[in-house]
Amino acid sequence: MRRYNPSEIEPKWQDIWQESGRYRAVDNSEADKFYVSCMFPYPSGAGMHTGHAFEHAIVDTIARFQRAHGKNVMNPMGWDSFGLPAENYAIKTGVAPGVATKQNIANFKNQLKRMGTSIDWSRELNTSDPEYYRWTQWIFTKLYERGLAYQNESLQWWCPVDKTVLANEQVESGKCWRCGSEVIKKSMKQWFFSITDYADPLLEELDNLDWPNKIKTAQENWIGRSEGASIDFETDSSEDKITVFSTRPDTIFGATFLVLAPEHPLSLSLASREAADSVKDYVASAVKKTEIERQSDDKEKTGVFTGAYGINPANGEKMPIWVADYVLGGYGTGAVMAVPAHDERDNAFAQKYELPIVAVVENSSDSQAIITGEGSLVNSGAFNGRQTSDVREEIVSWLESRGVGKAEVTYKMRDWLISRQRYWGAPIPIIHCPEHGAVAVPESDLPVMLPEVEDFAPKGDGMSPLARQTDWVNTTCPSCGQPAKRETDVMDGYACSSWYLLRFTDPQDAEQAWKPELANYWAPVDYYVGGDHAVAHLLYVRFWTHVFHDMGLLDFKEPVKKLVYHGLIQAEDGTKMSKSKGNVVDPLDIIDQGYGADALRTFELFLGPINENSSWSSGGIAGIYRFLNRIWTLSQEYLEADYVQSKNDAAVRQLQHKTIKKVTDNYRRLSFNTAIAGLMEYVNELYKLKTDGFSDAAWREALETLCLLVSPVAPHIAAELWEQLRGETSIESAGWPTWDDKFLVSDTITIVVQINGKLRGTIEVATDADPDDVKQIAAELDNVQRHLTDGEIKKIIYVPKKLVNIVV
RNA sequence: GCGGAUGUGGUGGAAUUGGUAGACACGCGUGCCUUAGGAGCACGUGCCCUCGGGCGUGAAGGUUCAAGUCCUUUCAUCCGUACCA
Numbered sequence: 001m002r003r004y005n006p007s008e009i010e011p012k013w014q015d016i017w018q019e020s021g022r023y024r025a026v027d028n029s030e031a032d033k034f035y036v037s038c039m040f041p042y043p044s045g046a047g048m049h050t051g052h053a054f055e056h057a058i059v060d061t062i063a064r065f066q067r068a069h070g071k072n073v074m075n076p077m078g079w080d081s082f083g084l085p086a087e088n089y090a091i092k093t094g095v096a097p098g099v100a101t102k103q104n105i106a107n108f109k110n111q112l113k114r115m116g117t118s119i120d121w122s123r124e125l126n127t128s129d130p131e132y133y134r135w136t137q138w139i140f141t142k143l144y145e146r147g148l149a150y151q152n153e154s155l156q157w158w159c160p161v162d163k164t165v166l167a168n169e170q171v172e173s174g175k176c177w178r179c180g181s182e183v184i185k186k187s188m189k190q191w192f193f194s195i196t197d198y199a200d201p202l203l204e205e206l207d208n209l210d211w212p213n214k215i216k217t218a219q220e221n222w223i224g225r226s227e228g229a230s231i232d233f234e235t236d237s238s239e240d241k242i243t244v245f246s247t248r249p250d251t252i253f254g255a256t257f258l259v260l261a262p263e264h265p266l267s268l269s270l271a272s273r274e275a276a277d278s279v280k281d282y283v284a285s286a287v288k289k290t291e292i293e294r295q296s297d298d299k300e301k302t303g304v305f306t307g308a309y310g311i312n313p314a315n316g317e318k319m320p321i322w323v324a325d326y327v328l329g330g331y332g333t334g335a336v337m338a339v340p341a342h343d344e345r346d347n348a349f350a351q352k353y354e355l356p357i358v359a360v361v362e363n364s365s366d367s368q369a370i371i372t373g374e375g376s377l378v379n380s381g382a383f384n385g386r387q388t389s390d391v392r393e394e395i396v397s398w399l400e401s402r403g404v405g406k407a408e409v410t411y412k413m414r415d416w417l418i419s420r421q422r423y424w425g426a427p428i429p430i431i432h433c434p435e436h437g438a439v440a441v442p443e444s445d446l447p448v449m450l451p452e453v454e455d456f457a458p459k460g461d462g463m464s465p466l467a468r469q470t471d472w473v474n475t476t477c478p479s480c481g482q483p484a485k486r487e488t489d490v491m492d493g494y495a496c497s498s499w500y501l502l503r504f505t506d507p508q509d510a511e512q513a514w515k516p517e518l519a520n521y522w523a524p525v526d527y528y529v530g531g532d533h534a535v536a537h538l539l540y541v542r543f544w545t546h547v548f549h550d551m552g553l554l555d556f557k558e559p560v561k562k563l564v565y566h567g568l569i570q571a572e573d574g575t576k577m578s579k580s581k582g583n584v585v586d587p588l589d590i591i592d593q594g595y596g597a598d599a600l601r602t603f604e605l606f607l608g609p610i611n612e613n614s615s616w617s618s619g620g621i622a623g624i625y626r627f628l629n630r631i632w633t634l635s636q637e638y639l640e641a642d643y644v645q646s647k648n649d650a651a652v653r654q655l656q657h658k659t660i661k662k663v664t665d666n667y668r669r670l671s672f673n674t675a676i677a678g679l680m681e682y683v684n685e686l687y688k689l690k691t692d693g694f695s696d697a698a699w700r701e702a703l704e705t706l707c708l709l710v711s712p713v714a715p716h717i718a719a720e721l722w723e724q725l726r727g728e729t730s731i732e733s734a735g736w737p738t739w740d741d742k743f744l745v746s747d748t749i750t751i752v753v754q755i756n757g758k759l760r761g762t763i764e765v766a767t768d769a770d771p772d773d774v775k776q777i778a779a780e781l782d783n784v785q786r787h788l789t790d791g792e793i794k795k796i797i798y799v800p801k802k803l804v805n806i807v808v
Numbered sequence: 809g810c811g812g813a814u815g816u817g818g819u820g821g822a823a824u825u826g827g828u829a830g831a832c833a834c835g836c837g838u839g840c841c842u843u844a845g846g847a848g849c850a851c852g853u854g855c856c857c858u859c860g861g862g863c864g865u866g867a868a869g870g871u872u873c874a875a876g877u878c879c880u881u882u883c884a885u886c887c888g889u890a891c892c893a
Contacts, residue, residue, distance in 0.1 A: 173890075214812050218888060221811065226892070246893060259893090301891080331892045338893085344809090345891055412892050534888070594846075606833075608821060612813095613886085617820070619834045622846070627833085633848085665824085674822065677832035684832090687849090752828045757874040759828055786860090797873050803827055807873045 001640060004632035006596025009720040014113055016719075022732060023067075023118040025074035028521055034071035035522050036062050039530035039537065040078045040500060043104040044085055048111045050569040050577065050604070050616065051531065053587035057601040057713070058566060058610055058672075059529050060117045064712040065667050067118070068736040074522055076123040076504040077112065079105050082133075083493045084162060084178050087424035090456045097424040097456070101128060111588055116597045116715050123507045127496035132503065133426040134447035135513040136496050139544070140429055141440040148194045148547060149418075151438060155263055155287070155329065156417060158186035163458035164421040165190055167492060168414050169222075169536035174290060182290040188462055191428060191489065192415040195543045199223050199411045201557070202542055211563040212611065218534040224412025229396045230333060231405035233258055233310040235321065240266055242310055242321070245332030245410050248339065249399065250392040252314045253380040254360035255337035258321045259303065259349070262286035263329030270321060272307025279304050279323055286325040301326045301349045312337075313404040315381065324349060332410050342371055361388055416540065418492040423456045423465045425490030433477035433484040442478050448486070464488045497537055498544040501525055501559055513553075520555045528560040531567065538563070564670065567613035569604065574615050585616050598714035599625045605672035605713055627676075628717055630683050631710065634690070635703055635721045648692040655685050656702045657743040663709050664736070672713065679710055700725065705737050752803035753778040755787050763804075771798050778804040 017023065025033075038055045063075040079101075086097035086104075105126065112119065125132055143149040157166045159176040165188060170177045195202075203223050206216050228247035235242060242258055260267045262283040271279040282304040303324025310319045319337075326345055327336050340350035341359040347370050350357050363375030374389045383391050399405030419428065427448045429441035441448055451472040456465055467473065467488040477484040499513070505522040506514040524545075530538075538560075545559040570576055571583035578584065590600045603624040607614035659682040666675035686702060704725055711718035711731055722731040745767065751774060753761045761783045765774050775796045778784060788808065797805040 212812090214888075217812060221889065224892065228893085244893080248893075326891050326893095328892065336893045343893065345893070348891095410892080606820090614820070617834065620820075623833055625846080626848095629848090669824080673820095674832080677822070680832055750828090754828085754874075757827085757872090762828070795873075797827095799827060799874095803874090805827080805873050 001633075001636045004629045004717070006591075006598060006628075006716065007594055010114075010116065010591075010596050010598070010716045013716045013719045014116060016729060017116075017118065018113065018121075020730075021122075022730065023063075023073075023075065023120050024122055025076070025120045025522075026072050027518060029072040031070055031072040033074065033522055033526075034063075034066040035074045035525045036066070036527040037074075037076060037501065037504070037525055037529070039528070039533065040080050040497070041108070042083055042085065043079045043081055043101060043108045045089065045100065045104050047104075047107050048115075048587055050585050050587050053115060053600060054569050054604045054610075055529055055531065055566065056112060056115055056117050057604050058564065058670075059527075060115070060119075060601070060715075061605065061667075061672060061712040062527055062529075062564075062670070063118050064715060064732075065736075067732060068708070068711070068734075070735065073118075074123070074504070075117075075119050076125075076507075077117075077119045077121065078123075078125040078500055078504065079108070079127065080493065080497050080500075081105065081126050081128040082425045082490075082496055084422065084424070087422060087456055090424070096452070098128065101126075114588065114591055114597060115601065118715070123504050125500060125503055125507050127426075127493070127500065128424070128450075130447045130449055131510070132500075133450075133496065135503070136426045136491065136499070137429040137441070137446050137448055138443060138513060139499060140491065140495070141443070141446075142551065143193060143547065144430075144440050146547070146551070148197065149191060150194065151189055151191055153187065153189040155185040155187050156190055157183045158188075159183050160460070162422070163460040165417060165419060167417045167494070167536070169416075169494075169539070170492075182293075184290050185287055186462070190417055190419040191430075191487075192417055193495075193543070195416045195539070196411055196413055198543050198546050199225065199413055201546055202539065205542070205546075205558055209558060209563070210561055212565045215534050215538065215563060215565060219539055222413055222535045222539065226410050226412075228408055228410065229399065229405050230408040231313065231337065231399060233313065233319065233337065235270065235308055235310045236318075237270060237272065237308040240270065242266065242335050243333045244335045244337045245408060246337055248342070248388075248392075249395050249405065250377070250383075250388040251339045251342050251360055252312070252337065252395065252399075253377070253383075254339040254341050254358050255312055255314075255319065256317070256340060256350070256356040256358055257319045257338045258310045259327045259336050259338050259346075260306075260321065260323045261327040261329035261334040262323055262325050264323070264327075264334040266335075267306070267323045270306050270308045275305060275307035279306055282323060289325075301345070301352060303349060303353065305353075313399065313402065320355065322349075322353070322355075330414060331412065344370055344372065416492075416494075416543075418495055419489035420492055421458055421462060421464045421489055423450075423453065423458075423490065425493060426450070426496060427466065428487040428489050428491055430487035431475055431477055431484045432487060433479060433482065435482060436477055436479045438487070439478050439484075445478070450490075464490060466490070494536060494540050498540045499548075501528075501541065502545075502548070502554075516553055516555075519553075523554070524556050524558055525560045527562050527564050529564040529566065531565060564610070566610045567608075569607070570613055570615045572616050572618065577616075590621060595621055595625050596628075596716070598628055598716050602628065602676060602713045606676045608673055610670060610672060627680055627683065628714060630687070631706060631717060632721070634683065634686060634706075635724065637690070638699060638703055639724060648689055649695050649698040651692070652686075652689055652694055652698045652702050653743050654746065655682065655689070656705050657739040660705060660709065660737050660739040661744070664739075667712065676713060679706070682706065682709075707731060708734060708737050749801055751778065751801070753781055753784060754803060754805040755784060756807060757805060760784050760787060767801070771800070774798060775804055779806060 038059045063073050067073045081101045086101050089100055090097045157171045159166055159181055161179045161181040171183055176183055226247050229249040230243050230245050233242045303322045306321045308321045310321055312319055338346035340346040340357040342361055360379045361371050361375040362378055363371045377383045377386050396407050427450055429448045431439050433439055451469050473486050475486055502514050502519050506518040541559050546557050548554045549557045587600055591597050603621045663675050663678045707718045707722045719731050723729055748764045749767045751763050751765055761781045763777050775798055794807045
């Protein structure tokens with residue numbers, strides 16, 4: 001008998017698949033389209049890890065399942081190849097980023113092939129390819145035209161190790177997302193995309209997305225919409241007014257002092273002569289601190305009195321003005337009215353510096369604590385006795401009528417900072433002209449090619465290595481032809497990955513970024529599979545797609561219909577796989593060891609629900625291999641033996657149809673672990689039934705069904721056995737098996753018998769048995785009688801076709 | 809703090825609407841077989857038990873004929889976020 005040998009059959013089918021081109025997605029086909037993809041990888045030198053293998057197992061299983069259902073499936077693949085790792089590697093070794101990237105991609109691609117993926121490679125794209133970034137740059141110029149790209153000098157996150165600025169989304173608890181260094185603030189002139197202009201649409205459309213709650217709320221919190229009021233406070237020492245933002249204008253009578261962020265433009269100029277030096281020192285040290293240092297101060301707030309006073313517009317009280325770094329420069333107006341009786345932070349600050357505390361809200365439920373919630377107003381003039389929540393708008397109108405305030409909405413999200421002072425990225429297509437300022441490079445001059453350089457290292461002077469390429473930098477102004485200089489910063493890699501899903505729909509187009517009819521046919525993505533990037537990437541893609549919609553380039557606003565968010569594959573001990581711990585499992589090793597790609601894929605999907613984290617298990621992979629081997633053996637026995645007697649065809653057929661129904665439903669719900677369990681059960685049952693004898697037709701059909709049902713997860717063994725059974729080399733064209741309910745009904749049915757909800761036995765009754773008869777039979781069971789001795793039956797509950805519960 | 813999850817055998821996990829808790833698999837145990845392989849096959853495996861049964865889904869209450877599932881309170885773990893006024 002032929003033995004199951006994945007290392008023999010898998011390469012065979014991988015070659016057939018690649019050469020046949022059968023996974024090519026057809027533009028504008030009659031069939032329903034289905035666009036599935038995962039977040040394209042950065043092609044690192046390390047190649048594929050278990051996480052990639054898991055992600056591709058998910059995508060490929062979905063793709064094959066949908067293809068079997070007759071869908072015109074697009075499963076494309078690309079490379080997010082700009083970025084720091086290639087560049088840092090280049091600095092270390094001198095190998096140009098482009099060269100290393102090319103090798104890495106070739107390696108990655110080969111590994112994906114060895115996984116048995118059904119990718120349409122004709123759509124392959126690569127963000128560092130000039131034919132790709134030409135359009136990334138084109139999009140930049142379009143955003144610039146629409147006023148959605150702008151330059152601004154301000155304090156920004158700066159990573160001292162990577163020597164570049166970072167977007168808010170790339171700073172994680174005060175540290176650089178790449179290298180983990182503590183970031184500092186640095187004032188620089190930078191390019192931004194106005195994502196805040198789209199804060200409301202991005203928030204509103206969230207409701208319509210079939211995405212996990214976790215991601216939706218993460219985005220909602222990140223956007224952080226707050227409704228409140230801006231209120232102006234007169235100051236005694238100058239003509240300047242201080243404008244604050246507050247979500248609680250109803251507590252204005254309790255505002256006893258004002259606090260400015262150290263970065264606030266007035267914090268130095270307002271200071272009195274006596275206070276000037278201490279304010280200056282405080283501001284200087286606050287700005288110099290890393291974000292970590294600022295946050296570590298959360299127990300002990302610090303600040304300094306400016307010597308100046310403001311006036312509370314509600315009651316005319318004098319309010320000392322302080323500068324403190326617990327007020328953030330970048331949020332709201334960078335200044336707050338402190339209401340120490342009803343805000344914990346203001347309270348802590350007031351306690352420390354002995355500032356006045358005036359209670360204006362009463363609330364019977366907790367008289368001891370600081371009342372931060374709603375209540376009834378006191379010490380609030382004409383508003384006394386009113387509920388805070390009721391009177392909030394009224395107070396804003398009152399302030400507005402006196403010209404000192406107005407309703408206002410503020411967001412936590414900031415504009416997207418996209419300049420990077422590095423080399424390996426798409427150059428920002430701008431030319432700075434002494435006469436015309438920043439001029440976008442015309443479409444006909446795109447792409448602005450990234451020049452080849454010798455020295456990739458950033459020097460930390462706030463300039464990209466490109467600034468040293470004087471031949472490249474010096475150019476002429478597109479408007480006037482006079483000498484001008486190129487922008488030397490490159491774009492954040494996230495810009496490149498914010499539109500690749502659209503490029504897949506028209507990947508070779510040399511005339512435009514995509515043809516609207518193709519993008520509108522394929523996109524939005526039906527299933528987008530990923531396990532990282534809750535906010536950054538998924539927010540940026542949404543932003544750009546909204547913009548493209550408004551530009552008339554797309555009929556839809558949202559790029560991704562359903563987001564399939566998967567968990568992590570951890571090491572066997574439940575900790576994160578890491579090189580330093582030496583517990584990394586290499587998926588290619590698993591294939592090489594002889595388990596094969598089918599076992600690897602099936603195993604990773606069997607570990608648990610895909611949206612949860614799971615741990616690798618070396619015993620588990622062997623168990624899956626055993627399962628595949630049992631499928632193989634079952635088929636070989638059939639092919640070699642000659643069973644003809646028919647005894648149990650009905651049982652085989654019922655099992656087969658029951659399994660089709662269950663497994664199909666599990667696949668549809670992306671519950672792959674239970675789909676595989678259902679297939680294992682099927683195989684186990686077939687092993688039991690085979691000793692009964694069966695007819696050739698029934699058994700063959702049962703085995704062919706097995707091949708079809710297992711083909712999305714384990715495509716190689718399915719294709720091979722299908723060929724052995726049918727002599728056909730394309731299981732893909734066989735469609736998906738269907739079930740017929742008529743095979744699922746049987747003459748008798750098992751009814752559970754309970755007494756007071758406790759199981760006392762089961763009975764077999766005719767499917768169409770009379771309810772009274774069933775109750776009767778149940779009550780007469782020996783085991784039921786035994787438990788009924790000392791009680792009389794109060795009533796009998798009968799759930800048709802399920803159970804009888806006798807209540808005593 | 810706030811937000812999002814998750815708690816079920818020795819382990820990973822099943823159980824769409826409340827209706828036989830523990831499917832399937834790992835591990836473990838017993839037996840069979842052999843061309844000794846990474847074997848294969850069959851059976852068993854929640855806990856306790858005086859072998860009648862009793863107890864069991866983080867904990868405590870509640871609703872119900874019936875609760876892993878619904879309600880209330882509470883504890884633990886993980887993830888995200890972080891002075892957002």
